[in-house]
Amino acid sequence: MEILTHYGKILGEKKIIFFVILLLGYITILGGNSMIIFALTDPKLNSPMYFFLYNLSFVDIVYTTTTIPQMLAGFLTDMNTISYPGCFFQMYFFVQLAVTGRSMLTVMAYDRYVAICNPLRYTAIMTRPVRLLLIAGAWSFGTCCTLPAFSMSLLRSYCGPNVVKHGWCDPSSVRRLVCGDTSVDGIVSLSIALVALLTTGVLILTSYVLIGVSISKMGVAQRLKAFGTCAAHLTVVFISYSSASFVYISYRVGNFSPEVRIIVSVLYAALTPFLNPMIYSLRNKELKETYLEIMRFFHILCKSLQ
Numbered sequence: 001m002e003i004l005t006h007y008g009k010i011l012g013e014k015k016i017i018f019f020v021i022l023l024l025g026y027i028t029i030l031g032g033n034s035m036i037i038f039a040l041t042d043p044k045l046n047s048p049m050y051f052f053l054y055n056l057s058f059v060d061i062v063y064t065t066t067t068i069p070q071m072l073a074g075f076l077t078d079m080n081t082i083s084y085p086g087c088f089f090q091m092y093f094f095v096q097l098a099v100t101g102r103s104m105l106t107v108m109a110y111d112r113y114v115a116i117c118n119p120l121r122y123t124a125i126m127t128r129p130v131r132l133l134l135i136a137g138a139w140s141f142g143t144c145c146t147l148p149a150f151s152m153s154l155l156r157s158y159c160g161p162n163v164v165k166h167g168w169c170d171p172s173s174v175r176r177l178v179c180g181d182t183s184v185d186g187i188v189s190l191s192i193a194l195v196a197l198l199t200t201g202v203l204i205l206t207s208y209v210l211i212g213v214s215i216s217k218m219g220v221a222q223r224l225k226a227f228g229t230c231a232a233h234l235t236v237v238f239i240s241y242s243s244a245s246f247v248y249i250s251y252r253v254g255n256f257s258p259e260v261r262i263i264v265s266v267l268y269a270a271l272t273p274f275l276n277p278m279i280y281s282l283r284n285k286e287l288k289e290t291y292l293e294i295m296r297f298f299h300i301l302c303k304s305l306q
Contacts, residue, residue: 018263019075025270026068032277033057039290048111048126053280055135056104060273063097066090067168067269074167087169092150094269095171100142101272102200105240107134108233109207116226117214145196149189156185167266197244204237232280240272 036057040050067090070082082090115122149171159179164170171189175182208230215226246264 015075018266019072022068022075022266022270023072025274026064026072029064029068029270029273030061032281033061033273036277036280037061042290042293045290048122048131049108049115051131052104052108052111052135055138056101056108056276059097059101059104060276063094063101064270064273066093066097071167071266082169087164087174088150088154091153091169091171091174092146094168095150096142096146098142099145099196099200100139102196102240103138103141104135105233105237106200106203106207107138109204109237110134112230112233113207113211115229116211141196141199145192149185149192152185152188156180156182170265197241201241208234235279236272236276239275243268243271 034057037054039045040054040057070090111126114125118125153171153174156178157180158177162177164173164177172186175185175189178185211226211230215223218226246268
């Protein structure tokens, strides 16, 4: 059985504009996050903070790759076909990686808490085994939050016409194709989404409350340094959770058209991975210096090949 993702006709003549914008955005996401991953192979950037940023960039690349290439292909036609297993794999990884990305932000908040509140014990606490355990915990949390609703979806029977009115196999859109009552599925999905958002959100908030208490006892110079350390992460967290909240509200409040829902969903999926490299690069002197070294290296290499 095949499933159609149906959004070309919904967007109408605007689809070419969205195709160009989304293509440029995806190229920027791949380029920016790949640049961070490549830069962080530099032995000078071996602190835990960079290790976690490396993993966040990897998640962002895979997360956007699960949906955007398929959607770009669909912009060239009115309907884009995806296999039944492919649809469910796409749905699983989209949700799993979204939760994993927020778990990574939670791990990074804990890293900032240890760095500011326990600076003398930072290297002793954030050892390599601890870092690997935190990353494994982030991936495991994403998997645990995704499997229940995903398993329920797999066990359902689906009726025709098997057309998903969305840019990809979104769980709520696929649920509309089920033969029978899906109220339980919706409750389970919503409950797990709230658990994922609230758990990570509360842990991040707790970390920054403790950081705030610690900063309040510092001198002016130390406060500015501590704020500079947290500024990039705080910006990313604000954008990520604000966009997630907006999507949640837009799907449940008001009578939004399918066109608006698709645009909002794409912005939600692409915004944070798009901005992450820019935010961290602009706020980090060491990362900018490494970028310049890489650019000089490629410039010299290109000249030598001419």
